[in-house]
Amino acid sequence: MCSPELSDFETTIWQTYPQDEVLVIGITANNQNQIDNFVEENGITYPILFDPGGGGGVQGGETYDLYYLPNDGSPYPRDFIIDESxxxxxxxxxxxxxxxxxxxxxxxxxxxxxxxxPYSENWNMIGLPLSVENPDAQFLFPESVENTLFTFTEGG
Structure with a gap:
């Protein structure tokens, strides 16, 4: 995990919920010195476990390989909530x-x-203007629509 995400988990989840109700665990394939330094530098108090090297995952680690989610190049790690069952x-x-x-x-x-x-006056919750002369996507976002499934030729 990156520093902002770890800090967010620390303050928003780990320090908010009783530990007998919600357990936060970080898992990493980095070596123990890197883990210890990172935890100390970022003030992390929840447990971070070492994931021993594995074969197929992009970042390695046996646990990572078991729960791998394709991320299309996202720099963020995988986040899971697992219930008591x-x-x-x-x-x-x-x-x-x-x-x-x-x-x-x-x-x-x-x-x-x-x-x-966050709220912007005259915009709705998905970030589109509330009133426009032409609500067509090609009018609102022409550079984002060209050469996609939303562009069609006349009569097509």
Missing amino acids: GIIQYANNEIDTEWMLIILNELLGNQEIELTV
Whole structure:
């Protein structure tokens, strides 16, 4: 994991939930000296375990290979939430702490959670203008639509 993600897990999840309800574990294939230095530099207090080298995973490690998710070159590690029955309830290769909090609260029976959502006046929740003369995607984002499945020839 990278520093911001580790710090986010530390403060938002590990330090927020009782450890008998939510356990955060980092797993890495880096050597122990790298792990120890990284943990100390970033103030990480949750356990980080060593994953011994494995064969097929991009980053190596037996556990990594078992739970590998294709990431299309994403620099982020894989994040999982596993329930008390051992069933994976969340798997992602991009950090999404807000969504993880929703899943954790649902699994723990906590229904209320406070999220801060950035808001821009005259834009909706998916980032599109509320009122435009022409709502066609080719009009709004011409450079993003050309040469995709959204471009068609006349009558096609």
